Amino acid sequence: MNANLYSALRAAFPANLDSLAIQPADGPDTHSHYTWRDLDRASARIANLLGSLDLPPESRVAVQVEKSVEALVLYLAVLRAGHVFLPLNTAYQASEIAYFVGNAEPAVVVCSPKNFIWVSRIAFQAGTAHVYTLGDDRSGTLLERAAYHGDAHTPAMKRAGDLAAILYTSGTTGRSKGAMLSHGNLLSNAQTLKAYWGWQPGDVLIHALPIFHVHGLFVASHGALLNGSPMLWFSKFDPKAVLARLPEATVFMGVPTLYVRMLGEAGLNHAACKNMRLFISGSAPLLLDTYTEWQQRTGHTILERYGMSETVMLTSNPCHASDGERRGGTVGFALPGVGVRVHDDQGQPLPAGEIGNIQVRGTNVFSGYWRMPEKTKEEFTADGWFKTGDVGKIDAAGYVTIVGRSKDLIITGGYNVYPAEIEGYVNDMPGVAESAVIGVPHPDFGEAVVAVLVPRVGATLDSAAVAAALKSQIANFKVPKQVFVVGELPRNAMGKVQKNLLRDQHQSLFKNPVA
């Protein structure tokens, strides 16, 4: 049997291929729409174009383009052709693209028409033979060339373990690494989520996430495609525009910042969400405040899940009451077929409720980092579990809670401080909207705890008063030595707070002037 992921997605298309598959909700052309037949034919043409290039099997196709339906079709075409899809964040600049192209050695690069001059120079210098362009308005050479090819194509034969995609991690420490995901990793996870989240006939997904990342490309797109469900397709997130289309949808997936921004809209209420079945959040921690406010304003309980580029989805709060209740502040249970355990730094298992290193295994877990066998070896335990780098706990009922990344752990005067614990206390204070707690070099303590706070709209915060209030609640070594109040926290496109930037910014704070 062919384990090509495209074959499984194609088999899930509805019987009526002329029904709606994707409706663009913004961008240059909201009047047109895409049927399932359109997706099938358009991806066949591009797959045939790739086939005509006589590339070796598993050639990398690196893609840095604006979000569009055609960009998703390109992904499907790469799967079909049996090559390896390598999406790149649209924010990446020349030096970053040079690194990815040098590291992955793609046979084909597809970029935005406006970036062709500098991207093609980098690609040709690195030995890439084919560079195409694709704009968000169907412009560019990719579709022009594909138009010469036929609209029927038989998916390349694949085994479950064959490579389907390489996702470069965001690389907040050191160079970013290419996580190698197979057709089997992606399909098994998509099938698990289809069942666990109860995808059903009549579902309509609002797709408002970027498609260079695991969340938008795999979790959201595969979810809808594998259920034969139409998508309302936003090329960018705009809270007002999304709100206006909620009555036509049943499922929404977002990173926490999207929920926060929608809460800022007066029109978000029970009536606006009355047709919705499921709101899903992930990629970064969802504040309890957001979770509760969303419940009050809409009557819906956000389902929070946890995953990463290397593993696709790992845990999820339940969708159906029969699987349990959704618990705010937790990322739910290990998904069916996924193993999640917590070990200490010596590799010993920890009892329920104790904080340690989260390790995982399952058919969803990647095979390793592209051309980094040593790094790959380091990140797996001797018994084959992947070390996620996340720190957390599993309670007696099986709910998993993430408290942070292990590299964010602060060691001050020999004591461990978990930033999430301090952030929890700070966020509970009146006038605080959110916070980030980091460790910065300190001549006496090794590292010192520093808190960066964002006030609620209209509130003013006094740094000294915050520190004083914390002193009465937590051990002295955990109290931030310095508290900063800022307008907003630096975040990446997926809404993750970029603590590395905060650490860089404050790294000389306690520098010994004599040293």
Ligand code: AMP
């Ligand atoms: P990425 O590979 O970019 O998807 O990043 C994966 C990382 O995002 C994980 O290792 C976690 O640190 C974080 N993450 C993803 N989902 C959640 C969540 N629901 N809560 C907290 N952190 C999350």
